[in-house]
Amino acid sequence: MRNIKIGNLEKPVTGLVMGTDYFAPEIIDKVTEVLENYINIGGNILDTAFVYAGGKSEQAIGIWMEENKRRDDVLLLTKGGHPNQNGSQINKKAIDEELTISLDRLRTDYVELYALHRDDPTVHVGEILEILNEHVEAGRIGTFGGSNWSVERLQEANDYAEKHGLIGFSFSSPNLSLAKAQAPYWPDCVSVDDSILAWHEKSKLPILSWSSQARGFFTGRFTPEDRSNEDLVRVFYNDENWERYRRAEQLAKAKNVETIQISLAYVLNQSFPTAAIIGPQNHAEMLSCREAAEIVLTEDEIKWLNLQTS
Numbered sequence: 001m002r003n004i005k006i007g008n009l010e011k012p013v014t015g016l017v018m019g020t021d022y023f024a025p026e027i028i029d030k031v032t033e034v035l036e037n038y039i040n041i042g043g044n045i046l047d048t049a050f051v052y053a054g055g056k057s058e059q060a061i062g063i064w065m066e067e068n069k070r071r072d073d074v075l076l077l078t079k080g081g082h083p084n085q086n087g088s089q090i091n092k093k094a095i096d097e098e099l100t101i102s103l104d105r106l107r108t109d110y111v112e113l114y115a116l117h118r119d120d121p122t123v124h125v126g127e128i129l130e131i132l133n134e135h136v137e138a139g140r141i142g143t144f145g146g147s148n149w150s151v152e153r154l155q156e157a158n159d160y161a162e163k164h165g166l167i168g169f170s171f172s173s174p175n176l177s178l179a180k181a182q183a184p185y186w187p188d189c190v191s192v193d194d195s196i197l198a199w200h201e202k203s204k205l206p207i208l209s210w211s212s213q214a215r216g217f218f219t220g221r222f223t224p225e226d227r228s229n230e231d232l233v234r235v236f237y238n239d240e241n242w243e244r245y246r247r248a249e250q251l252a253k254a255k256n257v258e259t260i261q262i263s264l265a266y267v268l269n270q271s272f273p274t275a276a277i278i279g280p281q282n283h284a285e286m287l288s289c290r291e292a293a294e295i296v297l298t299e300d301e302i303k304w305l306n307l308q309t310s
Helices: 025-040 052-068 092-106 125-137 151-164 194-203 230-236 239-255 259-268 283-292 299-305
Strands: 016-019 045-047 075-080 111-116 141-147 207-209 274-278
Touching: 016 025, 025 052, 025 283, 052 092, 075 092, 092 111, 092 125, 111 125, 125 141, 125 151, 141 151, 151 194, 239 259, 239 299, 259 274, 259 283, 259 299
Parallel strands: 016 045, 016 274, 045 075, 075 111, 111 141, 207 274
Antiparallel strands: none
């Protein structure tokens, strides 16, 4: 499996990142099965967050690592700073408190990667960088990034960091998929469009993509006539995405792979470092993701899939 380098981390990140948003202690046997399958295909990084399953995701990962002595076998990415009913959580008190709770749930004293789940543009990037740099210096996080941050704010933050001798953002975690979102999944979510893609191609800032397989759009379970999944219709149903589907299907047949695997390979074959957050729940789905991670797509194939060439 291809790896990517993130910030100052010594250990590279595998191209497939295990999503854990449904994990909970109540299903620890399922969690264990999924994570052992993931490690067996060569994966090494788990994606979680302070808000996932009301904190149960982090708790389940902590239990699994402790009971199976797996802490040294995985890199941890957790997220904080998600807005709640009280508004913004991008301030020192909230970030400090949430990170402390996350580490306690995870039964560890550090995470390799930390991301702010959302941005608050009313807070100066310098203030945010000072907070995160303190946690790096204290050894509580290895490196940090932004989840659903605009490229304008990422650029502003990294310009500030360079000017003031601080560590900047080393990765971004928006939605990058072959199907292009025409509406946000949730409020304030960021999906990669052509302008964002161009910025990452120039800056080479890595993307760790959530919903990298467009929530099953490329599985073959859906058609333009089937409008039963309201969220999928709202986010992805348009002529351009159905043409992307047809092209992915055509390329899959030529390469003797599955259409869904082509959609995942699209994310992993960009001209800048990328990783895809995946959510397989059984051995067959895990192997499918592993096989997709081995597919090599040319620059011409990437452009053709994305309707940039005819």
